[in-house]
Amino acid sequence: MADEAPKLIQIGKGGPGVKKDGFNLISEKVVKVDPEARTMEIELLAYEGKTVVLEVGEELLEDLKKLKPGDGVTVRVIEEEPGAGVQGTLHSGTAKRRIVKGFTIRSRDANKTRAEEMLAALSEGHWLTRKYAVETLGTLGDTRAVGPLIECLADEVHDIRQRAYDSLIKIGAPSVTAVASLLTHEDDDLRQSASEIIRKIGKPAVEPLTEVMQGADETLQAKIRKLLDRMGYKPKPKTEVL
Structure with a gap:
């Protein structure tokens, strides 16, 4: 049961005091x-x-x-x-x-609130602010950051690209589906980064990679097969239902 109600006070620049409008x-x-x-x-x-x-x-x-x-x-x-x-x-x-x-x-989750602040900071103009945000998002491991971090792989600042690379690895398996889409990107550096990120995630990347391959076109399927082979895994052939 609630205790006796405390006296309400004004919260504002004027300090404590009665406030008629609330x-x-x-x-x-x-x-x-x-x-x-x-x-x-x-x-x-x-x-x-x-x-x-x-x-x-x-x-x-x-x-x-x-x-x-x-x-x-x-x-x-x-x-x-x-x-x-x-x-x-x-x-x-x-x-x-x-x-x-x-x-x-x-939010009940302090990390979630922090992640929202860092996601907003990615739009800041100063590269040091973006660098800090990218690094923090990797530490927090919030999956909402995957898309924005992938965009940061193409940032004009090398340090931000590197931090985005590291942060996607920290997030791990939840980032694999989106990162895999870069395996057929026209930019050589992005293709290479995507391949390295997935390889460094390691075993947790295998299942999401296999799922991506099932709905991918032939070009992406070939890239994923090659990547899985380099990682030491081979996807199981589909079992046809008669």
Whole structure:
């Protein structure tokens, strides 16, 4: 059960104080979501982990259904004069009603949030920023980075190309399907890079390579067979169903 609601404070440049048009509450953890009652219970680290149940505006019901226990969330709350409120919350009775008028869900996975920042950084103009982003994405191993990292294999800066090469190897098997498409690329350097990346991934690359070969044209099939042979693997022949 939620503790007594802490006093809401303004979060902004003006410092703590009452704010008539609403307040921001930042929570690292949603404890409970009840779409039927139209409420959410959140933990407030700023108040030593106490939780508070908040009524959610009717217009946010569909968004509320997307919220899951464990999510981090930034909530915009307004206070209204006492009214009917939602029974069982801290807003019913004589207390002021605290109603959520907007909220933003934050990822439960810190690495996922970091990856999103690095993916955005790939569009930065300064090459040092892109270099750092490419390297970090490889360390995080987020599969969403595969496509952007492949594009970085053709970057004008050598260090970025090298970091993209290394990062795709770190991501491993999930990168193989996309990297394999470069085996027939018109650019010699990209073809060579693709071959080396897959070979360095090693055994985990065999299964996705075999799957790619099944739907590939003859040219790509030949490239994959040759690559698998160099890696010491031979694809099993298809068994025809009679």
